[in-house]
Amino acid sequence: VGLAFSENFSDIKKLKSELQNILGKINFKLYDYLIEGNKGSCIIKIKLEDYAFVRDIFDSSTEILSITASGKIRLVRLRLNDYLQRQIDV
Secondary structure, three states: OEEEEEHHHOOHHHHHHHHHHHHOOOOOEEEEEEEEOOEEEEEEEOOHHHHHHHHHHHHOOOOEEEEEOOOOHHHHHHHHHHHHHHHHHO
């Protein structure tokens, strides 16, 4: 799942802590933590069985947003990069 987040998570430890609080007992791996200006992005890898629940959680969040998802991390990277590029161009 590709996530975008506010500058409040400019420290990776703070983001990991918030993700653990939000996701509870759901296991995840954090990839591609990136900060550009006042926005950041990352990818979390979760089990397919947790996908719908995780998307619902981030759909209701205000500081961490789900931007894209795929079974392939390569596709998530590509889509997240496209999204962030559009945000910069605006």
